[in-house]
Amino acid sequence: MTNILENKREGLYCPAGDFFVDPRGKVERAVITHAHSDHARAGHNYYLCSDSCLPILQIRIGTKAKIESVPFGKRTKIGSAYVSFHPAGHILGSAQIRIEVKGEVWVVSGDYKPQTDRTCEAFEVVSCNGFISECTFGLPVYQWADEQLVHNEINHWWRENAENECPSLLFAYSLGKAQRVLAGLETEGRPVFVHSAVHSFLTHYEQAGVKFPKLQKVERGIDYNFSNSMVIAPPAVEDSTWVRKMKKAKKGFASGWMSIRGAKRRRNLDRGFVLSDHADWHGLLEVINGTGADRVLLTHGNGDALVRFLRETGKDASMLEGASVRGEEEE
Ligand SMILES: [Zn+2]
Ligand SMILES: [Zn+2]
Known part of the structure; x- marks a missing residue:
C-alpha cells in the first residue's frame, strides 16, 4: 500500500x-x-x-x-x-x-x-x-458553525424549557461530546445532571484544566426532580425506563449527524444541535x-x-x- x-x-x-x-x-x-x-x-x-x-x-x-x-x-x-x-x-x-x-x-x-x-x-x-x-x-x-454559536443555541433552548418547567434532556456521546457540551453550559443557577457514563471521564478532563459547571451524577434508583435542569446522557439510554419517566422532558441531541435532514424527526427529538468532533x-x-x-x-x-x-x-x-x-x- x-x-x-x-x-x-x-x-x-x-x-x-x-x-x-x-x-x-x-x-x-x-x-x-x-x-x-x-x-x-x-x-x-x-x-x-x-x-x-x-x-x-x-x-x-x-x-x-x-x-x-x-x-x-x-x-x-x-x-x-x-x-x-x-x-x-x-x-x-x-x-x-x-x-x-x-x-x-x-x-x-x-x-x-x-x-x-x-x-x-x-x-x-x-x-x-x-x-x-x-x-x-x-x-x-457539511459545514460547521462556530462552536460558541452552538453553545448559545443550547443555552437558549435550556432557558426556554426551564421557563416552562420542562427538564432539558440532551443526548451526547459519553466521551468527548458530552464534556464539550458541559463546558459550554451557562447554568444561571439551574441544576445540571450527568449520566454515570459521562461522569466517569470528568476528573481526567478537569486534571487537564477543563472547567465544568457545578453538576450532579445521576445515581440508580433515586427519584430526582429534574424540573428546570439540564440532563446530559449518552444516546444509548434513550429507551431506558429512567428516560421514559422524564415525561415532561424536552429532548435534544448534539451531533454532526443532526445536520442531516430528517435525523431529528426519526429519533423523535425536539431539537438537534449540529456539533461535531x-x-x-x-x-x-x-x-x-x-x-x-x-x-x-x-x-x-x-x-x-x-x-x-x-x-x-x-x-x-x-x-x-x-x-x-x-x-x-x-x-
Ligand atoms: Zn472514529
Ligand atoms: Zn473518535
Missing part, C-alpha cells in the same frame, strides 16, 4: 516498527490514536498512546492492560521507525500518529478536527509525504492541503467526493481498502 505501512486484516501495520495503529483483533503492539471504541479495543498485549489519553484509555479497556504513554511531540524509536504523537483536536488526548522510516513520513490522522474546542488540545498540522485521513463528513454540505468539508481540505502530502488515503466515511476533488487538484488520493464507512458512533 505504501513503503512504510501495510493494510492488514487487523488494520494499519508498520513492518519497520512491528506495530499496528488502532488495530482490531488481538495484536502484539498497538499504537492508539484515541480512546473511542472504534479505535481503542481491548485484547492487545501492549498499548502506546498520548499522556492525556492514558487515564481515559484505562477506563475504556481496564487497568490491567499494559499501556505506556508519551508526551505530544516526543520522538520515540520503535524498531527502525520513529513515532510521535501530535494533537488531533478530536477529544482529550486524541492524536495523529507520525511515522518516519528512512526519511519517508506518513501521518495517520485518527479522528480529527481543526475547529476550536475548549476541552482538548488544539489540532496541529504535521507535514508529511503521505496522509491517512478520516473523512466522516467528507461532503461539501470531526472536520467538516473545509476543515478536511484545509488540513489535507496543509500537510503538503502528495499521497492521501481516506478512511471512516464515504470519501468518493473528496477523492475526486483531491485528484482534480493533482493529489494521488484514494479510499483505504476495507475502511469502515461509519464514524462517530461510539456507544
Whole structure:
C-alpha cells in the first residue's frame, strides 16, 4: 500500500516498527490514536498512546492492560521507525500518529478536527509525504458553525424549557461530546445532571484544566426532580425506563449527524444541535492541503467526493481498502 505501512486484516501495520495503529483483533503492539471504541479495543498485549489519553484509555479497556504513554511531540524509536504523537483536536488526548522510516513520513490522522474546542488540545498540522485521513463528513454540505454559536443555541433552548418547567434532556456521546457540551453550559443557577457514563471521564478532563459547571451524577434508583435542569446522557439510554419517566422532558441531541435532514424527526427529538468532533468539508481540505502530502488515503466515511476533488487538484488520493464507512458512533 505504501513503503512504510501495510493494510492488514487487523488494520494499519508498520513492518519497520512491528506495530499496528488502532488495530482490531488481538495484536502484539498497538499504537492508539484515541480512546473511542472504534479505535481503542481491548485484547492487545501492549498499548502506546498520548499522556492525556492514558487515564481515559484505562477506563475504556481496564487497568490491567499494559499501556505506556508519551508526551505530544516526543520522538520515540520503535524498531527502525520513529513515532510521535501530535494533537488531533478530536477529544482529550486524541492524536495523529507520525511515522518516519528512512526519511519517508506518513501521518495517520485518527479522528480529527481543526475547529476550536475548549476541552482538548488544539489540532496541529504535521507535514508529511503521505496522509491517512478520516473523512466522516467528507461532503461539501457539511459545514460547521462556530462552536460558541452552538453553545448559545443550547443555552437558549435550556432557558426556554426551564421557563416552562420542562427538564432539558440532551443526548451526547459519553466521551468527548458530552464534556464539550458541559463546558459550554451557562447554568444561571439551574441544576445540571450527568449520566454515570459521562461522569466517569470528568476528573481526567478537569486534571487537564477543563472547567465544568457545578453538576450532579445521576445515581440508580433515586427519584430526582429534574424540573428546570439540564440532563446530559449518552444516546444509548434513550429507551431506558429512567428516560421514559422524564415525561415532561424536552429532548435534544448534539451531533454532526443532526445536520442531516430528517435525523431529528426519526429519533423523535425536539431539537438537534449540529456539533461535531470531526472536520467538516473545509476543515478536511484545509488540513489535507496543509500537510503538503502528495499521497492521501481516506478512511471512516464515504470519501468518493473528496477523492475526486483531491485528484482534480493533482493529489494521488484514494479510499483505504476495507475502511469502515461509519464514524462517530461510539456507544
Ligand atoms: Zn473518535
Ligand atoms: Zn472514529
